Amino acid sequence: MICGRANEADWQEIRSAPFMLQMIAPRRLISLQGVGKTYKNGATALAGVDLEVRDGEFLTLLGPSGCGKSTILRLIAGLDSPSTGVLTRSFDDVGAALGFVFQEPTLMPWASVFDNVYLPLRLRGLSRQSAGPAIMEALGLVGLAASAKAFPRELSGGMRMRASIARALVLRPLLLLMDEPFAALDEIARFRLNDDLLRLQGAAGATIVFVTHSVYESAYLSTRILVMAGGPGRIVAEIASEDRSPRDENFRSSPAYARICAKASQALQDAMQGDY
Amino acid sequence: MICGRANEADWQEIRSAPFMLQMIAPRRLISLQGVGKTYKNGATALAGVDLEVRDGEFLTLLGPSGCGKSTILRLIAGLDSPSTGVLTRSFDDVGAALGFVFQEPTLMPWASVFDNVYLPLRLRGLSRQSAGPAIMEALGLVGLAASAKAFPRELSGGMRMRASIARALVLRPLLLLMDEPFAALDEIARFRLNDDLLRLQGAAGATIVFVTHSVYESAYLSTRILVMAGGPGRIVAEIASEDRSPRDENFRSSPAYARICAKASQALQDAMQGDY
Amino acid sequence: DKVTFATNWLAEAEHGGFYQALADGTYAKYGLDVTILQGGPQTNNKLLLAAGKIDFNLGANMIQAFDAVAQNIPIVAVASLFQKDPFILMSHPGAGLDRFEDLPKATAFIGKDALVSVYQWLKTAYGFKEEKVRPYAFNAAPFIADKNSIQQGYATSEPYEAERQGKFKPNVFLLADYGYDSYSTTIEARRDLIEKNPDLVQRFVDASVIGWCNYIYGDNAKANALIKRDNPDIRDDLLAYSVAKMKEYGIVDSGDSTTLGVGAMTDARMQSFFAKMTNAGLFAPSLDYKRAYTLQFVNKGVGLDLRPRQ
Amino acid sequence: MRPMRWVQEYGPPGLVFAALLAGWEVFVRLADLPPYILPSPALVLETLVTDRATLFPALLTTLKITLGALAAAVLGGGGLAILFSQWKWIERSFLPVAIVLQVTPIVAIAPLLLIYLEPSSAVLVCAFLVAFFPILSNTALGLASTDRNLVDLFQLYRASRWRTLLLLRLPAALPYFLGGLRIGGGLALIGAIVAELAAGAAGQGAGLAFRILEAGYRLNIPRMFAALTLLSLTGIAIFAVLSVLSAYLLGRWHESAMSAER
Amino acid sequence: MRPMRWVQEYGPPGLVFAALLAGWEVFVRLADLPPYILPSPALVLETLVTDRATLFPALLTTLKITLGALAAAVLGGGGLAILFSQWKWIERSFLPVAIVLQVTPIVAIAPLLLIYLEPSSAVLVCAFLVAFFPILSNTALGLASTDRNLVDLFQLYRASRWRTLLLLRLPAALPYFLGGLRIGGGLALIGAIVAELAAGAAGQGAGLAFRILEAGYRLNIPRMFAALTLLSLTGIAIFAVLSVLSAYLLGRWHESAMSAER
């Protein structure tokens, strides 16, 4: 993925993958070529980022705080446009169900949890009635069924984040962008949601681009990890997780997991060389 | 600490501590007795919480999302008052330097990072000039020296949180309340800040009440861990970290550390029995 | 003596005599240092008089003077410089509104102050109706635009503007010719001033009367200059028109004043007017209307010598 | 505990109000002011009672104009704010027009309106002109102050302009709109008064403005004060109703409407 | 690229403005309206030039009153809002008084004011009364809308009431205050006009209000429109200045003043 030699590297990885499934070159959903982003105040958040998101993968961005991870997600979602370089999307913009868990909960303060989660369905024209079961299911997934009627102000920080996750999941999106969704959750809930997420992805064949600060989480979830460095933000390493064994407690104690963790840790450490 | 048998348990722990320093009964800074908190909308966040915060300790609250950790911090800080039970503070309310890292960054959007960190000093009557070095030091600690002039809106999520941490540290408070301060940071920055925090605490003899979702972090940092369960929030277990060896990379691989982690994990798992 | 006299509108020819007395030094000759305070569309200078902020006030008609009695306000009319109230109604010619009897059926642009006074009398005396009334805010455009309407005015100015702008000569009905016999442009003073310093009042009345005679019959160039200083928007042709109309209708000098002198008032006319207003429902018949005026300072033939000899 | 709190909340204002009235009464008596300069509160109250047959129908008329104008201002001001927020070029083009309408004195344009409109509509238009701008301005401010992150969220879901408006911008602008409404409520009342003076019918169906002016002409100052008192009470009532509405709509989520405790 | 953008921003409003004027001109010509009913824009412009010696000094007078009233309204309205936010009982006691002052028609109280005050001060007081309420109301709303978490922060540091006000509540209320100021600016101008009519000096030192009224009285409608045009331009200028101030003060942090791009 780095420095234009993307395709070669891709093929090597894919050939080394154990499953035939991987032999079929996955469709590219998103591709960034030489993308840079300079904000209005002159801060350069990204420079020369080459990246592609392939259909069905679980791609994780790992990197120090402020290196541009959220910016990349925003570019992919089309909420911002690159200052330099080209970004192409090969999915149907409007039709494709897109989900985004922002780094902050971003709930409407005047609406109950239920209505906040209802929003994406409402925008698709579903009635409150018919959307009800899907909403309650999503809330159940994040353990908020009991708080459906509460207002955002009446929730704890983690609960707000969970409401935001429920909102992103309720559409069963095909492309899911998640910006540190589980950072505010305890480990047990986090593990549970990790598994739920993978299950959902498997069932829907969804593609996920994920930002996390936890090397362990990235190793557990991802099919591919991109490590970024800051100042200005760029991609410095790519770690493909070739192991396709089922992700469960056993996997956490597998050597493959440990290897990915170690690689990612090392890459991160390298990336932060010179950083604060 | 649980169920009124606090003092006995205290003494047992203290006697088993390896350092003479621990033999002197530490002063109680805060004590909560049978504290309950019911919010205006009728939600009961806490019920029958007994807890004391002792001078110089590093106390961590661990528990599932929504169990009342933030509420306890707010009660300790005097930002809310208990609905039932008694809360006593034995430090001088006004004089004691208090620091609070809220779960959300809570920065003033109209002020630069520098001015946000300046706030506590300003409220103590310091001029911008004379406060300058302290502010830059605090910003340096969290790696934000280069962004001193930026406005909160122009920061990434993690950077905002770091600015908030710098603001809490700049006063060198004697009692520091921290609500998941490092949740938005990568592991390397987190480790670094963990060490910085312990160093600062040691130098100032400060008392810290800390909320985290990371069992590992709690095990690394704390002298004492309180595990909470939700619905309504209460304290279900107390884990004293009897090991007083220096906290560094070695400690992370020590059996003591592993033991605490295991205990805490178990307690947490027990606490979440029946939870979602 | 320093005295302040308040008028009821921006400086205009209808205040000419007072400006004349000021301009040609008559006031000074009577030992008065007069300041003329202009009125305006929303000012209520009568209250200033009552509160003692000013010494004399120009009263538009006797209705307000009776009102003052009704409200126990110690204000007294001491002279009336207009023998006829210049209040008119005007209509479009050739629109079936050429006779006074026709007017009640027309839409009427009437100001609020006229509505609560003159118009009440018109209702009882001639059958005008309140439903026909539209507000008149000192702007004749709506009247000019609507052929089937009438509008209030002063004989000395509104017809002129309507004629100039509307390019037609409106029918003018001077209400004084139809039985509306209020005095107008009275000088009002506080009762305590009359009692304590009748000499001052007398001097102000006399000087004003002389001023008015000179304004009407003599050289009024200086007075007009003063008026224009106070109200730069007023035009010479309008001033000339106003003076001509005052002469034509005998506004200042006709009837009693030809024998008693300008400023004249008589008990008989007061009684007649009060009876009409009582009829119109404005006042209780029991009102001691005589407290509204005093003849102590007028009817002394002052200024008779200034009239041109026919 | 409830009655205690009630006393605590409404005691001070009650006392202040009583003190103001008492001070006024005492001042009038001590300075021996005649009623035509400043009537005493007792006299005003008395007049209010004796003249009720004249004053209350007038109040009703004024109230009708006020509410009509306020409704028109909400629709006009709010609607214009919405148009402005949707198309910047409309804002840039017509905001100046709105400002011109705001600053044009009613008394100057009333005659023009009278040429083209029925008096009753002319009055409504005048009162509307006085009241609409604060609602327009505050609503526009509110629409522009919508949380940027939520705007992103709606953009993400490809929400149409109108749905974004309906589901996001309007609720977000509600506190500002309600603030504008509280200002506009009082202004609608003034507008009704001014409009009535400049363009309104008189006599039988006349409103408070006419009564106030008439009382002034007739030097019946106590009655003027009685009418002014009615007007003031109406203003306070409108404000109170709008405040209650505000608290009801914002109570659970906006800082301005929440009590200090949580 | 810059000039392109300029055209894009100011082209449409310019066109709309030109279209309005042209439409007006054509309407006047086609309907053959005499100038005393509706003068054409060309005639108004001509009058503006020929009568400049009368109009511009009048504008100056009005402008002085306006700015004086606006300054007083900022101090009075803002100050009162601050007092209200600091002591609830003051708010509960004096908010009704403020509402009464807002809804009392100037024309009714001007004569009273004139008894006790110099005309020049009376005019200022009247204009102030018209302008202060939106500033008071919006500032109070802003002060009450301060982020609850930041209030907690200040409470934590035991910040005094006044420091909290100065460092937290005032900056947080700034967008609301500026919104109120934009409404108040126009109202101060109207207030100056109304006050001048009700209590002002006439003749030499007279402001635009008298020119407008006098011109209307004399059916010199072109001059009336010229004066109204000056008034409108003044209103727009005040609004524009306040908007620029707003953008300057809020530009870097408040949504309402930020452009869509980041």
Ligand SMILES: Nc1ncnc2c1ncn2[C@@H]1O[C@H](COP(=O)(O)OP(=O)(O)OP(=O)(O)O)[C@@H](O)[C@H]1O
């Ligand atoms: N202002 C409020 N009004 C009503 N209920 C509230 C309020 N704040 C918190 N709660 C409720 O109180 C409970 C405890 O909240 P608290 O914020 O203390 O949880 P927490 O332990 O900090 O959770 P998290 O880890 O998610 O931050 C939650 O169930 C929440 O819904």
Ligand SMILES: Nc1ncnc2c1ncn2[C@@H]1O[C@H](COP(=O)(O)OP(=O)(O)OP(=O)(O)O)[C@@H](O)[C@H]1O
């Ligand atoms: N609106 C903005 N205006 C100016 N600079 C910005 C803006 N948003 C982000 N930046 C800058 O861009 C850089 C990248 O920001 P971004 O939010 O993408 O970081 P991140 O990788 O998500 O960090 P974190 O892990 O802390 O969330 C940061 O240095 C930040 O200061």
Ligand SMILES: [Mg+2]
């Ligand atoms: Mg981020």
Ligand SMILES: [Mg+2]
């Ligand atoms: Mg919390």
